[in-house]
Amino acid sequence: MGEKEKVAKVREISGRRKNKIKYSVGDHIFQIINYTVFTLITLICVYPFYYIVINTISDNKLVDLGRVMFYPIGLHFDNYVNIMKLPNMGTGAINSVARTVIGTVLCTLITSYMAYLFTKEELWGRKVWYRLTVATMYFSAGLIPVYLNIKMLGLMDTFWVYIIPSLISVYNMVLVKTYIESLPASLEESAQIDGAGYFRRFAVIVLPLCVPILATIALYSAVGHWNNFMDCLLYIQSPKLYTLQYILNMYFRQAAQLAQQIANGTVSANEQALNALTPTSVKLTVTVVITVPILLVYPFVQRYFVKGIMVGAVKG
Structure with a gap:
């Protein structure tokens, strides 16, 4: 047979x-x-x-009255068209994508390398430095000292104010450190015998084996960069550096003021026709615009997410 x-x-x-x-x-x-x-x-x-x-995508008046529950009524896409017509929307989208991509890549690499170094017993004062680093998760200098520090570093009103302050994530570092400690030490020892240094061992051996946990912390970092607009509010003055989230938040506040003016009868009929958006429709449309990009990214890292977070959280 x-x-x-x-x-x-x-x-x-x-x-x-x-x-x-x-x-x-x-x-x-x-x-x-x-x-x-x-x-x-x-x-x-x-x-x-x-x-x-x-x-x-429903009639904005019916939305304000709470009549849209299970299916769209008065189907239209004017809300998205009006949102995309805002000034600096293209520049804001580019800034948000750039800070998310650059910030996520640099944060993932630097955080993982720092975690790798903390796994080495030969590191001088390893336990002391590790505990001091973890302590920063619970204690912060506060908003004013951070603002003054960024100002003295010359990061005010620059693109790098989005990147440099978030290069290290202590929480993600703890997850990666625990994951690396679960890997077989023999793999790295064989490369060490061949004369490979720390950085080469990290790049060639450790990094490829850490894909699940790296995908997990990359998702954390990407969501944080994409949703953050407070750093733009505090440190940026030039409109060409505004992020998409800050612009949409600014428009939401303007739409609320416009709705109040309409209620007081201080806006003409032509202006009302040009500004059909209501505060409720702006809030909902902004939520979709901000959420959809992250939802599109998540399926690509979902298969690594559960494995990475479970292995990385076994011990600290």
Whole structure:
């Protein structure tokens, strides 16, 4: 009997065994309850975002009255068109994408290398430096000292104020350190015998093995960079350096003021026609615009996320 025939016969036997499995009434009831519960949980998780999306493409007056619940009414896409017509939107989008990509790459590499160094027992004062670093997670100098520090470093009103202050994430460093400590030491020892230094061992051996945890902390860093607008509010004065989130937040405040002017009758009919957005529609549209890019990135790192966070969080 050939190899292929043996494999086919084994599959046939295993298939017969599966067909012989009989489920009791209790098993069927359990499966029905199980599927029902998980379907309800899925709907509870998905519905809020679905609710926001259908409200952004529905009649703004009906949205303000709370009449849009399960399907769009008065379908239109004017909210997104009006949002994209805002001044500096293109520049803001470029700034947000640039700070997210550059900040995420540099933060992931530098944080992981710092974590790698803390795994080396030969590092002078390793435990002391590690504890001092972790202490920064719980103690902060405050807003004013940080502002003065950034000003003295010459980072005010520059693009690098988005990148340099966030190069190190202590929480992510702890996760990566724990993950590296779970790797077999023999892999690195063989490279050390061949004369490889710390950086070469990290780049060639450790880094490729840390893809799950690196994808996890990269996601954390990307979300933080993409959503942050406080640094733009505090440190940036030039409109050409505004981020997308700051511009949208600024427009939201302007839309609220406009709605108040309309209520007071101080805005003409032509101006009302040009500014059909309401504060509620602005808030919902901004939420979708800011959230969608991260939702598009998440599926690519989801398979690494659970493994990375579980292994990296076993011990600290």
